Amino acid sequence: MDLAFVILVEMLYAVASLILIGAGLAVVFGMMKVINLAHGEFMMMGGYATITAVNLGVNIFVAMLVVAPLVVGLIGLVVERLVIRHLYGRLVDTMLATWGLSLFFIGLVTMIFGNTTTGISTPIPGFAVGDYQINGYNFFVILAAIALLIGVLLVLRTTRAGLVARGAMQRSDMAAALGYSPDRIYMATFFCGSALSGLAGAVFAPLVGLVPTSGGAYIAKAFITVIAGGPSLVAGLLSSAGVFGIVSQIFTFAISPVIGEVALLVAAVILLRIMPQGITGRFFKGRL
Amino acid sequence: MPGRFVKDVWVTVLVTAVLIWIMPLLIGTYTLTVLVIYGMLGLSLGLIWGFGGILCFGQTAFFGLGAYTYAIAAINIGESTLPMILAILVPAVFAALLGAMMFYGRLTDVYLGVITLVVTLILFKFMNSTAGPQYVIGKARMGGFNGIPGFPTLNVPGDPDTYIWGDPYFYVCAVLLALVFLLVSALLRSSFGRVAVGIRENETRASLMGYDVRARKTVLFAIGAAIAGLAGALFANWAEIVTPSLFSLGQSAEIIIWCIVGGLGTRLGPIVGAAGLAYLKFLLGQQAVVDNTLITGLILVLFVLFLPKGIVPALVGLWKASFGRRPLGRIHQARRMRGGERANG
Numbered sequence: 001m002d003l004a005f006v007i008l009v010e011m012l013y014a015v016a017s018l019i020l021i022g023a024g025l026a027v028v029f030g031m032m033k034v035i036n037l038a039h040g041e042f043m044m045m046g047g048y049a050t051i052t053a054v055n056l057g058v059n060i061f062v063a064m065l066v067v068a069p070l071v072v073g074l075i076g077l078v079v080e081r082l083v084i085r086h087l088y089g090r091l092v093d094t095m096l097a098t099w100g101l102s103l104f105f106i107g108l109v110t111m112i113f114g115n116t117t118t119g120i121s122t123p124i125p126g127f128a129v130g131d132y133q134i135n136g137y138n139f140f141v142i143l144a145a146i147a148l149l150i151g152v153l154l155v156l157r158t159t160r161a162g163l164v165a166r167g168a169m170q171r172s173d174m175a176a177a178l179g180y181s182p183d184r185i186y187m188a189t190f191f192c193g194s195a196l197s198g199l200a201g202a203v204f205a206p207l208v209g210l211v212p213t214s215g216g217a218y219i220a221k222a223f224i225t226v227i228a229g230g231p232s233l234v235a236g237l238l239s240s241a242g243v244f245g246i247v248s249q250i251f252t253f254a255i256s257p258v259i260g261e262v263a264l265l266v267a268a269v270i271l272l273r274i275m276p277q278g279i280t281g282r283f284f285k286g287r288l
Numbered sequence: 289m290p291g292r293f294v295k296d297v298w299v300t301v302l303v304t305a306v307l308i309w310i311m312p313l314l315i316g317t318y319t320l321t322v323l324v325i326y327g328m329l330g331l332s333l334g335l336i337w338g339f340g341g342i343l344c345f346g347q348t349a350f351f352g353l354g355a356y357t358y359a360i361a362a363i364n365i366g367e368s369t370l371p372m373i374l375a376i377l378v379p380a381v382f383a384a385l386l387g388a389m390m391f392y393g394r395l396t397d398v399y400l401g402v403i404t405l406v407v408t409l410i411l412f413k414f415m416n417s418t419a420g421p422q423y424v425i426g427k428a429r430m431g432g433f434n435g436i437p438g439f440p441t442l443n444v445p446g447d448p449d450t451y452i453w454g455d456p457y458f459y460v461c462a463v464l465l466a467l468v469f470l471l472v473s474a475l476l477r478s479s480f481g482r483v484a485v486g487i488r489e490n491e492t493r494a495s496l497m498g499y500d501v502r503a504r505k506t507v508l509f510a511i512g513a514a515i516a517g518l519a520g521a522l523f524a525n526w527a528e529i530v531t532p533s534l535f536s537l538g539q540s541a542e543i544i545i546w547c548i549v550g551g552l553g554t555r556l557g558p559i560v561g562a563a564g565l566a567y568l569k570f571l572l573g574q575q576a577v578v579d580n581t582l583i584t585g586l587i588l589v590l591f592v593l594f595l596p597k598g599i600v601p602a603l604v605g606l607w608k609a610s611f612g613r614r615p616l617g618r619i620h621q622a623r624r625m626r627g628g629e630r631a632n633g
Contacts, residue, residue, distance in 0.1 A: 035398065083589060086593060087592070087593075091397060091398060093596060095401065096588060096592045097589050097592040097593065099541055099544070100584075100585045100586070100587070100588025100589035100590075101585060101589055102585065103538075103541065103581045103582070103588065104581075104582055104585030104586050105585070106581045106585070107579035107581035107582025107583070107585060108579070110579050110581065110582075111579045111582065216538075219537075220405065220537075223402060223405070224406060227398065227399065227402050258413060258414075258416075262413055265406045265410045265413075266410065268402070269403055269406055272395065272402060272403060273390075273393050273395070273403075276393060276394065276399055
């Protein structure tokens, strides 16, 4: 019984972390068809922003939920203006340019913070369930993922800004004719996507020993989750994170964590082979 | 055009001979050997990406597979001729299977990228986790993160006690690169190569003309993997150890950067890009002011933004910047070949 509860929490946690990892990339890819391979480094910088802020005496939750998204969002803004802006509509070129950016940021952070592991302790203590110990922070991650999904859904569906953004993504010329500047909208969307990446990186900062190359651990998972999710933003993210999270946890508990990771990747290959347009390319068409 | 090809062969042989003679006077053969190997690896991606339009994010998977195959086979067999052949065959077969799965599923650009990336990651994670004593192939321990050291290196075929190392090994690698280059040239001049370029330009049109696009892409993909596998085996001989870092994302990124910088759609571009950038990295590694990765990233971004074709003037500038003096032969050859490439269409 206790074990069943632990496994349930771990599964929810795996799904939630995939949602968090993928969210920033999903906004940028789902809305703008830009694949940001520097996404992992955005997360890494979110983590560094959090740790730096905490070391400067900022409350850890403020650092995670406010400072990190703002800092990374601003970095994203600069990147969009300098690089991405010139490459809209050239999918492969943006991938290559952002891959270059990811290497650039790894180098930059290595020069600033050094090639050493930094970290902070988790702000929420763990507790025992029967014979097992559960990390209390896992619940925070699950809650953060739920809040994030609902937030994105609400912004896109109910606010005017969300409506304008969706309109501009579908027909930028029409949005321009109605008096909205697509250039500005793309800029704002990229800012939001980067901020979400920063937030995710910040949430994971207390769980991992952060090194400048930490981003590499995220990018593949984020990339796979988003591409396998397909065109719809929220539904795609939720469905693919659900599939991959559960598959990887089943294999993790049954065999070993490494096999769990490998199972996730194999599941991704199989899923893409069967549904080349992603899960929401076949099901839930036209949803958000 | 057999006459033209014969001329091409002579030029290649001549230039190779001159370079093999001159380059060791400028750079040590130990460094040169790895530059030549990287050149071959660059050429393998240059072939499938530049001429076949297949952007493979995991070319290093085949490089690593070649290296591992060689190491494992060499330990078990105890000499190097058969392992070298296996190191070419295993990646080629693996790529043929993977390619068949992808191309017969009609996966294109981004999805192709994801799958090749994921497969590379699977190999990376798997190889890293093989530390335990249960992971043994024949006599070879897989070694996990530490890799496989201490396998027999290249020997004269038929004479397992005469090892080829040091300067002679450089000559072997350089001659092999020239051979591969000539084979690639011949392939591209054949009807198979021309159809491959046709598929790159317009897949639908090629298939409407009756060519089996899926099969042709699969075969081209396997050929690229075979070249990468050979480069991997040569690398294993050079480094005398194989580690899972051969499968790392950074290594994949580098191969793509070489091709972009050197120039896609040319045979020489990826080789020059690989050797040039690897040497630049080697030089940058000797200073501690600026981080190496930062420069690599910056180069990629700047090239995508300003010189997405990796054009010749930039190449000449880069050559000048990294070497201080320019070996005229190679630049003139590059110019001539690019001109020819353009004229041929």
